[in-house]
Amino acid sequence: MSDKRNILIFDTTLRDGEQSPGCSMNMTEKLEVARALATLGVDIIEAGFPIASQGDFEAVKTVAGEVSGPVICGLARSLEKDIRRAADAIKPAARPRIHVFCATSEIHRTYKLRRAKQEILKMSVESVQLACTLVDDVEFSPEDASRTEVEFLTEVVAAVIDAGAKTVNIPDTVGYAMPAEFGDLIRYLRANVPNIDKAVISVHCHNDLGCAVANSLAAVRAGAGQVECTVNGIGERAGNAAMEEIVMAIKTRSDFLNFTTNIQTKRIYPSCRLVASVTGQTIPRHKAVVGDNAFAHEAGIHQHGVLAARETYEIMRPEDIGIPSSKLVLGKHSGRHAFKQRTEALGYSLTDEQIDKAFEKFKALADKKKDVFDADIEALIDEQIEQAPEVWTLGGVQTTAGSRAIPTATVTLVKEGQSHTDAAIGDGPVDAVYQAISRITGIKPRLTDYMLRALTGGTDAQGEVTIEVEYEGRRFRARGVSTDIVEGSARAYLAAINRAATWTNGERTRPAQP
Numbered sequence: 001m002s003d004k005r006n007i008l009i010f011d012t013t014l015r016d017g018e019q020s021p022g023c024s025m026n027m028t029e030k031l032e033v034a035r036a037l038a039t040l041g042v043d044i045i046e047a048g049f050p051i052a053s054q055g056d057f058e059a060v061k062t063v064a065g066e067v068s069g070p071v072i073c074g075l076a077r078s079l080e081k082d083i084r085r086a087a088d089a090i091k092p093a094a095r096p097r098i099h100v101f102c103a104t105s106e107i108h109r110t111y112k113l114r115r116a117k118q119e120i121l122k123m124s125v126e127s128v129q130l131a132c133t134l135v136d137d138v139e140f141s142p143e144d145a146s147r148t149e150v151e152f153l154t155e156v157v158a159a160v161i162d163a164g165a166k167t168v169n170i171p172d173t174v175g176y177a178m179p180a181e182f183g184d185l186i187r188y189l190r191a192n193v194p195n196i197d198k199a200v201i202s203v204h205c206h207n208d209l210g211c212a213v214a215n216s217l218a219a220v221r222a223g224a225g226q227v228e229c230t231v232n233g234i235g236e237r238a239g240n241a242a243m244e245e246i247v248m249a250i251k252t253r254s255d256f257l258n259f260t261t262n263i264q265t266k267r268i269y270p271s272c273r274l275v276a277s278v279t280g281q282t283i284p285r286h287k288a289v290v291g292d293n294a295f296a297h298e299a300g301i302h303q304h305g306v307l308a309a310r311e312t313y314e315i316m317r318p319e320d321i322g323i324p325s326s327k328l329v330l331g332k333h334s335g336r337h338a339f340k341q342r343t344e345a346l347g348y349s350l351t352d353e354q355i356d357k358a359f360e361k362f363k364a365l366a367d368k369k370k371d372v373f374d375a376d377i378e379a380l381i382d383e384q385i386e387q388a389p390e391v392w393t394l395g396g397v398q399t400t401a402g403s404r405a406i407p408t409a410t411v412t413l414v415k416e417g418q419s420h421t422d423a424a425i426g427d428g429p430v431d432a433v434y435q436a437i438s439r440i441t442g443i444k445p446r447l448t449d450y451m452l453r454a455l456t457g458g459t460d461a462q463g464e465v466t467i468e469v470e471y472e473g474r475r476f477r478a479r480g481v482s483t484d485i486v487e488g489s490a491r492a493y494l495a496a497i498n499r500a501a502t503w504t505n506g507e508r509t510r511p512a513q514p
């Protein structure tokens with residue numbers, strides 16, 4: 001029996017993560033991510049903010065009904081309508097939780113809520129009491145806790161625990177705290193809230209000053225029992241504490257951090273890849289734990305050291321994170337069996353039908369490209385998973401361009417079995433393709449970001465295009481992959497347009513987000 005304290009991992013990728021610009025996911029993607037989180041072993045999934053929109057409500061309800069294992073949580077402001085909506089959404093879950101929040105800091109009280117301390121206290125208590133009549137498991141967050149007067153914070157925390165909150169979350173909402181200071185705050189609350197042992201202390205740290213993970217770990221050392229985090233650290237502004245960094249810090253530094261988590265660390269890499277893929281937010285190469293360079297050694301002296309003894313420059317083992325150990329190459333003579341085995345090693349568990357589809361694409365790729373690497377296989381499967389809201393599909397794209405030609409594109413798109421073809425000119429071939437796609441679909445978003453990278457080495461490498469567009473006040477990110485970068489660009493743009501189209505078909509109005 002371990003003497004280590006187990007820390008609960010509360011994952012808010014589907015709520016705080018999804019809330020950040022360009023990270024919106026559709027229902028299929030949310031369900032896919034929720035299933036991956038359950039396999040990963042997170043203790044609680046915050047599946048969304050049900051009052052935010054009909055789409056959010058449906059997503060939380062679907063996750064609650066279809067994903068078993070973790071507690072499924074829905075977020076609510078301290079308002080009766082939010083709390084009842086959250087309760088309805090999480091009803092299908094075996095273990096439902098309502099997470100109620102109310103801002104407590106002076107700046108939020110004055111400018112956002114325009115309420116005095118006593119009113120905030122009353123709202124917080126009454127909302128927890130109401131939530132407790134609807135579910136057994138209620139969590140409360142005093143939003144902007146780290147900038148709240150500590151005496152008032154102590155009073156609120158004690159009152160909501162008396163009202164029935166089983167978890168009290170202390171958010172560093174704007175990423176303002178410093179690690180030692182945040183640890184001290186948790187220690188202070190443990191020492192000064194008389195009923196603190198009746199609740200689990202949770203922390204929720206944002207990364208505005210790059211301290212989210214450090215603050216979370218300082219809080220755990222000070223007695224927090226739950227950490228709120230997101231896969232790849234996605235979230236509002238600079239993001240939330242990254243799940244993979246917290247978990248691997250606890251595992252790698254178990255000599256110093258006397259804790260455990262229930263996370264199956266071998267599922268970390270596939271989960272991070274999945275979230276990157278469905279949100280279109282690529283993992284930076286230098287990202288801790290899961291970035292492409294996290295286990296790459298460039299300097300000769302480092303390479304020499306690692307070859308002699310891996311521990312000289314590697315503090316974690318890639319296999320513990322689920323990073324595929326071999327970069328096995330497949331080619332056009334590889335069979336379905338070898339392909340399926342490779343997808344399993346990469347962390348996918350695909351149905352026979354999905355394998356058949358992916359294998360067909362793999363064969364087409366292997367005809368164009370001599371060696372097919374892991375990154376190519378991941379890209380084609382991810383593209384297949386991302387294809388959920390396919391309103392329009394790409395029938396074909398043809399361009400003429402050159403230093404003396406006017407860039408021209410002819411594009412064919414297919415919608416409900418009908419082909420639509422149009423042509424356009426542009427500043428370059430990609431611009432011409434985007435103009436033609438917009439003419440056909442009638443959707444003309446503003447391109448706010450465009451990134452092209454080679455998935456592997458070699459001039460025959462596939463190009464991965466990641467774009468962000470803005471449409472009717474919302475940002476959508478999407479990806480397209482092809483050996484032809486113009487076609488990859490077209491695929492990315494079309495995927496973004498499909499996201500915008502399905503979003504518009506859903507609904508656009510959202511209440512103020514936390």
Ligand code: KIV
Nearest residue numbers: 101141143171173514
């Ligand atoms: O950052 C924050 O304060 C939040 C709360 C809703 C917990 O996301």
Ligand code: ZN
Nearest residue numbers: 016173204236
């Ligand atoms: Zn947050």
